[in-house]
Amino acid sequence: MPEATADDAILRLREVRKSYGxxxxxxxxxxxxxxxxxxxxxxxxxxxxSTMFQLLTGLFNADAGEIRVCGHDxxxxxxxxxxxxxxxxxxxxxxxxxxxxxxxxxxxRLHGIAGREAGERIAAALARLGLTERADDPVRALSGxxxxxxxLARAQLHRPSVLLMDEPTVGLDPASRRQxxxxxxxxxxxxxxxxxxxxxxxxxxxxDRVVVxxxxxxxxxxxxxxxxxxxxGGSLAAAFLGMTGRNAELAG
Amino acid sequence: xRLAHALLALQAVTSREVAKFVRQGGRFASALVRPLLxxxxxxxGFQNVFGVSIIPPYDTYIPYQxxxxxxxxxxxxxxxxxxxxxxxxxxxxxxxxRLLLTAPLPRWYLLFAKLLAGTLLSVLQAYVFLIIAxxxxxxxxxxxxxxxxxxxxxxxxxxxxxxxxxSVQIRQLENFAGTMNFVIFPMFFLSxxxxxxxxxxxxxxxxxxxxAQWNPFTxxxxxxxxxxxxxxxxxxxxxxxxCLVAFFLLAAWxxxxxxxxxxxxxxPG
Numbered sequence: 001m002p003e004a005t006a007d008d009a010i011l012r013l014r015e016v017r018k019s020y021g022x023x024x025x026x027x028x029x030x031x032x033x034x035x036x037x038x039x040x041x042x043x044x045x046x047x048x049x050s051t052m053f054q055l056l057t058g059l060f061n062a063d064a065g066e067i068r069v070c071g072h073d074x075x076x077x078x079x080x081x082x083x084x085x086x087x088x089x090x091x092x093x094x095x096x097x098x099x100x101x102x103x104x105x106x107x108x109r110l111h112g113i114a115g116r117e118a119g120e121r122i123a124a125a126l127a128r129l130g131l132t133e134r135a136d137d138p139v140r141a142l143s144g145x146x147x148x149x150x151x152l153a154r155a156q157l158h159r160p161s162v163l164l165m166d167e168p169t170v171g172l173d174p175a176s177r178r179q180x181x182x183x184x185x186x187x188x189x190x191x192x193x194x195x196x197x198x199x200x201x202x203x204x205x206x207x208d209r210v211v212v213x214x215x216x217x218x219x220x221x222x223x224x225x226x227x228x229x230x231x232x233g234g235s236l237a238a239a240f241l242g243m244t245g246r247n248a249e250l251a252g
Numbered sequence: 253x254r255l256a257h258a259l260l261a262l263q264a265v266t267s268r269e270v271a272k273f274v275r276q277g278g279r280f281a282s283a284l285v286r287p288l289l290x291x292x293x294x295x296x297g298f299q300n301v302f303g304v305s306i307i308p309p310y311d312t313y314i315p316y317q318x319x320x321x322x323x324x325x326x327x328x329x330x331x332x333x334x335x336x337x338x339x340x341x342x343x344x345x346x347x348x349x350r351l352l353l354t355a356p357l358p359r360w361y362l363l364f365a366k367l368l369a370g371t372l373l374s375v376l377q378a379y380v381f382l383i384i385a386x387x388x389x390x391x392x393x394x395x396x397x398x399x400x401x402x403x404x405x406x407x408x409x410x411x412x413x414x415x416x417x418x419s420v421q422i423r424q425l426e427n428f429a430g431t432m433n434f435v436i437f438p439m440f441f442l443s444x445x446x447x448x449x450x451x452x453x454x455x456x457x458x459x460x461x462x463x464a465q466w467n468p469f470t471x472x473x474x475x476x477x478x479x480x481x482x483x484x485x486x487x488x489x490x491x492x493x494x495c496l497v498a499f500f501l502l503a504a505w506x507x508x509x510x511x512x513x514x515x516x517x518x519x520p521g
Contacts, residue, residue, distance in 0.1 A: 057354045060509045078509075079253070083356035093347035095268065097275060109264030110355035112257030158356075 010035050010084075010193045011056075011162045016065035018051055025051040027216040028065070033193045035161065038185060040207035041197040044244050048216040049197040050090065053166045056195070057087055070161055083111070086155035090166040092147055094154075096140040100131065103139060104154055111158040118157075125153035129183070145176030152183060163187065165196045169203065181206065201237040210236070214244045253357060261357055262365045269339070269369040283331060283377050284384060287324035290446075291385055295320055307448055309481040317390045321382075322477035323445025325400075326407065326469060328381050329374045333411030334436055336370035338428050340419035353507070360504040367412045367500065374408035375401070396480035403479040403489065407472035410492050413499035414468070420506030439469040444477075468495040 009032035018026040026048045033039050043049050054060050055067060058078045067074045069081040094103050101122060108118035126132045129149045139147060148168060155163060165184065169177040181203060184194055188208075196207065204210045205224050212220040212227070220227055220243060224236050231239030273279065299316035306313060343349040352362055382397065392400075418431055440446075442464040449470070452461040464470055471488040478485035 057350070058509060059350065059353060079356045079358060082354055085354070087354055089347060089350055091347045091350075093351045095346070095348055098268070098271065102271070106264050106268055107351070109260040110352070110357070112254060112260050112356075114256065114260060 008034050010070055011195065012066075012068045013052075013056075014066045014068075016052075016055060016062045016067060018055060018060070018062050020051075025216055026055075026062070029213070029216070029218055030065075031211055031218065031221070033162070033195060035191045035193050036188045037208050038188055038194045038196065038206075039209045039211060040204035041195055041211050041213055042199070042201065042204045042240060043197075043213035044199055046215075047199075047213045047244075049199075049213060050166065051216075052213070053087075053089075053164060053197065056164055057085065058082055083158070084161045086158065086160035086163045088148070088151045088155050088163075088165045088168045090168070090170060092151070094139045094147060094150060097138055099136050099138055100126070100142070100150055101135040103150065104157060107154045108157050113158060121157050125157060129153055143176075145172055145179070148172060148176065148180055149183075152180065156187075161191070161193060163192050163194045165194065167197050167199070169198065169200070177203075201235075201240050204240075205236055212240060212243055219243045253361065257357070258361060261355065261362070262368060265352075265362070265365040266369040266372060269366075269373060272339070273373055279335070280377070283328060284381060286331065287327050287381055288384060288388075290320060290324055290327070291317060291390060292388060307450075309478045309483040309485075315390075317388075318392075319448075320446060321385060321390060321392060322480060323440075323443065323473050324385075325378045325381060325404065325476050326443070326445055326473040327440060328378045329404065329408045329411050329472065330436060330439060330469060332370065332374040332377055333408065333413075333415040334418070334431060335415070336366065336412050337415030337419040337422065337431065339370070340366070340416060341422050341428065344419075359507055359509070363416060363504055363507060364500070367409055367416060370412040370415070371405060371408040374412065375404045378404050378408070392480045393482065395482055399482055400476055400479040403475045403492075406489070406492050406496060407476060410468060410472060410496040410499065413496055413503060416503035417499050417506065420503060439467060442467050443470040443473050445469075445473050468492065471495075 011031075011033040013029055013031040016026055016029045017024070029048070029052065031039075041049055041052070055062050056069075056074070058074050058081065061075050067081075070084040072081040072084070074081040095106070098106070104122045104125070105118065108114075108121065113121065122135075123132070126135055129152070131146060131149060131153070134142060134146065139150065142150065152168075163184070169180060172180065184196065185206060187194060196203065198204060207224065209222060210220070210224050210227055211218055220230065222230070227239050228234060228236055231242055295317045340349070343352070352366075353359060355362060379397075382392070385391075414435075418435065422428065422431060442460065444464070449461060449464050452464060468491065471491040475485050475488040475492050478488065
């Protein structure tokens with residue numbers, strides 16, 4: 001298992017805890033991601049993935065523990081931390097009535113990228129995703145797959161070092177899902193660290209590392225091959241079900 | 253926070269609000285029809301029922317239509333301020349709020365940008381109302397058009413900040429109708445918008461008179477009334493500014509990821 005406190009980590013969680021009332025959503029989660037690493041956060045529904053993303057994006061603060069992005073503590077320097085993060089939320093966060101271009105422009109302005117520079121980045125991102133011709137269409141007119149692509153493009157406009165994807169393939173057809181995964185896997189070569197939350201084992205199989213989260217705890221953290229080996233062979237799916245099933249029994 | 257970044261973000265928020273406003277043609281129409289109904293229909297029917305005596309800032313007897321202009325300007329600001337609250341709740345349901353709150357800027361500043369954007373729309377609507385009122389023959393002194401600007405901005409911000417504060421509490425769009433009943437109408441009727449407050453006192457409604465005196469909207473209307481006639485109501489204006497600061501701080505506190513009221517519900521911005 002890779003050392004969770006690696007010095008070269010660009011995103012690091014240390015003993016993070018979060019409760020909503022009496023319900024403990026995260027029970028001391030530690031995690032480290034290096035530049036250029038694609039980490040799949042694999043967990044069943046209700047494992048705490050969404051809570052973790054709420055903390056990682058500064059929507060809430062953790063009750064205990066520490067989250068650092070590029071060395072910035074998200075509790076004490078949220079602005080610096082947020083500047084290094086790109087997010088694709090589980091729920092669509094596009095303004096349906098604005099054009100694709102206007103949605104992207106809204107983002108560049110919020111991130112302080114001005115005029116021509118913003119225009120160039122938007123044009124390049126749209127060209128890369130093959131959406132140049134849709135730039136002036138309202139988002140409402142786009143397919144689900146294309147809306148997700150726009151959100152991925154938007155999350156990269158400010159060139160973040162860390163990309164957070166919260167179950168981004170939910171509701172997509174297999175082809176769009178594959179395309180999105182390939183787009184994000186390709187970002188590794190640029191040194192972007194990716195945290196990809198999913199409950200689909202097949203998406204986790206291509207990750208550099210898989211972190212299995214269940215009932216607010218990290219059950220395993222390692223390469224897909226090492227997880228399979230630890231489970232005594234078979235498939236990642238079997239290893240995942242074995243782990244989370246056993247944990248559910250213990251928690252239940 | 254760099255100044256250039258702050259201005260770009262303000263531009264982002266403002267242009268989105270304006271684009272939304274332009275798209276919703278009906279909102280603009282109803283924002284104008286509402287006060288016009290009061291001015292043209294209500295005031296015509298009641299002008300001989302209410303005798304309005306000479307009270308500051310007026311130095312002569314005035315027709316009832318002229319009396320209610322400041323109150324109707326206040327009404328325009330009040331409705332639009334509540335509309336900004338509705339927009340916050342809508343953005344939260346649509347997820348756009350998350351995008352806003354994860355921008356690398358202090359959260360209070362993002363709320364402030366929302367407030368300024370909403371106030372810009374409020375003030376523009378107030379001036380369009382003044383123009384239409386003038387077309388109906390209900391005029392205010394020419395200098396008043398200019399002198400009332402800062403007061404409209406402050407009043408609009410105060411009521412917009414109240415809207416932001418309410419948006420912390422309103423979890424769903426459906427609850428907006430409740431806000432109308434419990435905030436907008438009491439604020440409007442418990443104010444000197446339609447009748448001078450001494451009328452309430454005279455009629456023996458002492459409790460209502462007392463409440464009206466503590467109503468922030470009362471002071472927004474009075475500050476507007478005095479400014480339209482080139483006078484300065486220090487008390488009303490300072491109450492407006494005080495309420496603005498208080499409402500905004502409470503709203504910023506409500507949206508704080510650590511302490512806020514959002515924390516309680518577990519539902520993020």
